[in-house]
Amino acid sequence: MRVLPGTGPAPFVRALAGHGDRPAVITADGRLSYAELAERVAELAARLGATRRLVLLAGANQVDELVAYLAALAGGHPLLLVPGDHDTATTELTRAYDPDVLIHRVDGELVVHERRPGSRHELHPELALLLSTSGSTGSPKLVRLSSANLQANAEAIAEYLDIRDTDRAATTLPLHYCYGLSVVNSHLLRGAALILTGLSVTERCFWELFRAAHGTTLAGVPYTFDLLDRVGFDRMRLPHLRYLTQAGGQLDPERVARYAALGRRHGWRFFVMYGQTEATARMAYLPPELAERRPEAIGVPIPGGSFRLRPLPDRPDPDTGELVYAGPNVMLGYAEQPSDLALGRTVTELPTGDVARRGPDGLYEIVGRAAEFTKIFGLRVDPRRVEERLRRAGVEAYCVGTDRELVVAATGAHHPDRVRRLAAAAAGLPARVVRAHLLAELPRLANGKPDLAAVRALAAPPAAATVPSEAGPDQLCRLYAELLDQPEVSPDQSFVDLGGDSLSYVEASVRLQDLLGELPADWHTIPIRDLVRPAPDRPARRRVLETGLALRALAIVAIVGSHIPVFTVKGGAHLLLAVAGFNFARFQLTTAPRRERVRAAVRAVGRIVLPSVAWIALAGAVTGDYTLTNVLLLNSVLGPHDGATEWHFWFIEALVYILLAGAALIAVPAVDRIERRYPFGLPLALALLGLVTRYDLPSLTTRGHLPDAVVACWLFALGWAAARANRTGQRVVVTAVAALTVPGFFGQPYREAFVVAGFALLVWVPRLPSRPAVNRAVAVLAGSSLYIYLTHWQVMPLIGPWSPELALVASLAVGIGCAAAVRGLTRRLSWRQSRRGSGGAADGQRPGDRLHLQPLRRRPRPTVQLVRPGRGEPDGDLATAGDPHER
Template sequence: MRVLPDTGPAPFVRALAEHGDRPAVITADGRLSYAELAARVSEVAARLGTTRRLVLLAGANRVDELVAYLAALTGGHPLLLVPGDHHAAVSEMARAYDPDVLIHRVDGELVVDERRPGTGHELHPDLALLLSTSGSTGSPKLVRLSFENLQANAESIAEYLDIRDTDRAATTLPLHYCYGLSVVNSHLLRGAALILTGLSVTDRCFWELFRAERGTSLAGVPYTFDLLDRVGFDRMRLPHLRYVTQAGGRLAPERVARYAALGRRHGWRFFVMYGQTEATARMAYLPPELAELRPEAIGVPIPGGSFRLRALPDRPEPDTGELVYAGPNVMLGYAEQPGDLALGRTVEELPTGDVARRGPDGLYEIVGRTAEFVKIFGLRVDPRRVEDRLRVAGVEAYCVGTDRELLVAATDGHRPERVRRLAAAAAGLPARVVRVHLLAELPRLANGKPDRAAVRALTTAPPPVPALDAPGVGTERLCRLYADLLDQPEVSADQSFVDLGGDSLSYVEMSVRLEELLGDLPADWHTTPIRELARSAPARPTGHRVLETSVALRALAIVVIVGSHIPVFTVKGGAHLLLAVAGFNFARFQLTTAARRERIRGAVRAIGRIVLPSVAFIALAGAVTGDYTLTNLLLLNSVLGPHDGATEWQFWFIEALVYILLATTALIAVPAMDRIERRYPFGLPLALAALGLVTRYDLPGLATFGYVPSAVVVCWLFALGWAAARAARTAQRVAVTATAALTVPGLFGEPFRETFIVAGFALLVWVPRLPSRPAVNRAAASLAASSLWIYLTHWQVMPIVGPWSRAAALAASLAVGIGCAILARQAARRLPSFVAAARFGARAGREHATGRLDQSAR
């Protein structure tokens, strides 16, 4: 163990107090002066002690995390910085490096978890900071940075940006990312202020804060500038803005020139920069006055640094080679295990992996890569690794990358959205930057090797940038519609209904609203990105001409159920048909191409949307009428009984559906079953339906032991509906239809009832859409979207109205159910704001009482 000298090794942090009462940190809740910040840093540094220890900090753009970061540097403790919003990365790094101190949030509070009093590691005296390479997360390979690296890089950036103590920089990038961290270090070095926020530049509150606090600088990666274009940055009045910086990946030259010209017109400077985590952030910058003339260049080395070009055998052009950087900000080396933390400097210069050309004017330009790795939006991606992961999932594909997207060429027979999601997960990228092409045969060279040039040639145009003037109805209008109906704060034009968590209930309302805008929708609209829907829309909507069969069947089934219970007529089988439709919709909306955990979350949310309204209504109705027991309220009547009452059976369908959904969700939660479902999307539900027929025919003789819950008897209908959604070929559709035709008869001993269910299955499988009219569509949508509430409430409505008129009882039951559904949706949309307000109030109260780390910033 090494005890630090009194002086400490972080000069720009030690000098915080010297800036006195100047503002250091500005948040939406208040501000901290440098003197106050220094006092709080000293307090936390004292908590960490004088013995050097390995500290892991789950970083975020909050005052507490900033103080903890500076405290670790002040105390000379090597700091492993990981993203605070990535719990898997925090756990993985804690497991891989066994930190002595873990600083992270628990239930919203920042906790300093001292895992041992001293240290369990040998830590090199120069080691200051450990960061993931090139913005990646969760990988055990880390960049080892020294105190000298941090100081030198901050000084260099402050010099060429001309940072002044009057500057105020917004934290548009996360603290754990080397680019975002360099903004913090360089501004604190000069006594400038940080406008500390985690808000997106698409958030109106961000710009209100930026203007109110007279922000002078913005930093962004290429995607940030996509967002700036979307929000109309070029039309904003920002009188105090002095400069805008860009790094984290290549920005297209035409956009560099456009932003440089925009800055020249509005009085601010545009700096294009080039760097890597291995160089503590920055290696080169393009002087703003040259940005319009040489927008393709990365510029010149930063102050204190230098470049050389290492000759490459396959690049004989003059003044071209691998770009190698040297300077005091070059890392100590990599760490791949805890033992590497004892190492000193293992590298003297940094081979960047980029092929560069030096122009006659002395400016450097990146013209290629020396290896297969590509850097997309600042993240390093190995296309070969993505191919391997896809192959494991049963997808043969070739992948190539540009600096803006990953291109995937896959063989026919796969769903493009599934391939897109799998590739995005393997690369650690958002799905919006993955483009998929399905080919009859993958391109190969004469020697049989992959023809990656042919893959790259599939598309040369850059991906579309979100815009307000897209053809058709317009992406912005559709984004607002999706945000409103799905209660999503942010909606990207590259997301689909399924991406945004849409389910079978919201599907009905969304489809009707979209048809009003776009006319007839494509069959796969729910998995189609918003932008593509807007592009494919006709100039004038053609009107409602079709109705989706699943929606029609839900509407028909609920009318049949209520009408038969009153009875106005006797057409039984509606509830059993609804089970099949539920399985059909479960496959469409819950079994998406998302990761297993996201699937499970979606399924649990869907179950909650059934359980919570049901329990609430049964409790209310039971309290008023006394009709229901505790087992009804807990949805356990079919398991615990009683089974012989007049009203206990009324909610058997809801109980059966919930039990089946819980069992199916638990099944998919098993990693092996999740993999099987992805590989055999039709085979698995068909096998489950076959397994369910064991209890449908009661082969084990369960009935001899007493009452058998309905869910056990009818679960095969749900599985068969699931299989119907996955039936993509004629043979598969025939298999589903034949299974229904052979197994439904005999279930009730009522031919008409069984024919009704089989006919519904046939329509679901063979006729995805039915001819319709606008009025019919609207009525069916209202009934289908409100089917749960109609089912719940009709038991209370029909005894009141039925004795007077059965037809009126049917109409009243449907109307009351639709009205309750509308009220429930409105309440659900308002609930998050009430919950957030309550949480904020509770949190503020706790902070006031306990004096948390960031109290003085309020």
């Protein structure tokens, strides 16, 4: 076969055998030297023959697929590389381009299916590789690349990364993705080794293989770095690591700076890169030494490449324009049908579609996307800039524009209305033309990039729900709107989505059981339409009661009744500390980002502190019973410790201190990561640590007064551990620790038995059989527990001398009344504030019109649960440090 100038296999492919016995591929099953790899490549290339044919390869990060890729290039066969895990893409591209040879897996074996001995296509001599720019969608639009493109890009990458023959790169990205392919090409060029694996960086086996192979480099897209943060990458010992690379989308500048600093401390370098499939892979890189100072930049052109800025009509700044790249790695052109495979070079430079700015230091920075601007109401909107503004506000989201609206897909502990208004402000649009969807996970392509087509599909109006039930979606929507003070509720939203708090949770569970019968344990996370089931499938009269709610109600009655006293059942306050820890874990330690967790925890403390300080100040002014340290909740620290009334609010002080300590703990990034990785181990360790002060091992009491929070904090931590005890062995451990450590704490066996029994119920019996009347009573008591505790100190001296029983009833009634009054006042203030924030009505609406919240996308379970910022905290709930919010 005659080889024309500029054609034939890329030199790095021809040179494989020249690296001899050096390791080329390392897998969990063994190693392959360059000589062995070259031999296998030559065998398959010989089988493909000397006649050039169009080969389609379903790629995967496995040895056989790597050999097939190199064999097609070595034999001069144009290769159409498609994702091996997406049959639809393979089918669509096979139908569109009718390849001569199909290489794919059948029943786990890689099969070479020769569909014809020759080729039905006219193939240009320079054509070497065909890649899709649309991920795994099977779009027929392909990028045509030559061997010279592949060689030039591999050489440039190897140069600025300083790839050495001793390097060993893990294949953290798919073979069919241009970024992942560039890792393969550039390392084979230098005789380095590939750690070939399809494992995720979240899997322990990946890191075991990486360490055993002495891995030196990792590559990732932004989502990869989400996963690295999740698995605690900053704590890993990777002694052979030389550098990390990042491309495939903009990484948040804060994270760029953080990883650059981490690399500087640990002796490896962090390269931020910029590229497109049309440029084979890479066009720019940010020198690692500049990453901390200029984390927002994409850097400088790769060796052999250059940039220019094409002026844009609406951007007169000469240092800003559409980024245009030129270099030997620029594609031959696009192919949209088989006849295009005969084309030669149709482009000489690449308009990237990105708007860039060149800084005084010569570094380029992407500031927008020219091709993705959309006009809504005549306003030009850049969805990428909206995403960046949302990210700064703590919201991870993807945005796309249509002719009518801006569509936002977000994830995390946010309320859709907040996301909608943040996005509207960022885009300069009326909120009514922004559609916000809260999803369990942001849609991504197989290569980890945003799946904007999936986001665009969310613009379609949601299908109407038709679920047969005597309690239909409309009725439940009205109930949720009433309980949660929401102007409009969608059947696709859940209690948590709508910002339900701990108080409304109790009331809602009772009202829903009246309508639907027994509720699933996670009802508060289930969309309304999924709660509505056909009547025959639903128990009509069976009622259950959450043990945590029952214990809260029982404990507050026991506390007040023992103080009067009507009876003596002590230990209620200490049991409430355990329940508070239980609810702190369930409702505060969600999958939300760390900052959201901390903000929610601090707001939760505020919901306890504000009414407590207000009431104690008022009661102190009237009765003279309390000092300033009582009002400021500092009595257990500053004293006095010997008065008759100073101890009244020890429990509230202890609870506030412990919750603040919990918020401070999760504010530490390392502790936050440990909690996510060891959700049971961390609280158990804290409980065991708390035993130091429970048993006063350092003899601190001999040196002065010890605050109750320090003495009793182990109960809170043990309640936290109880919420995380998902296996029988863990439940046994929590029960055993409680049974061994509570006895002796009070020196009162009945009191200690009461607390231990409560622990056992909390751990082993999550739900109790009940009746509607009991549920209603428990809902009122549990939801008013803070106010009952605060007010009973003033009620019982007035009525107790006449009738202890009546004093108990009056104390409960006054606390319940105060809770209802505060709740009503809070709702009215919240409604007025929301009206002021929207000018008294939603944008474009008349006063009195109903504001329609944008519906959530229906999500498969399990989902990431959501908490509405500002409303996802306890509302007057003494023992709950957060909303009913399952992990």
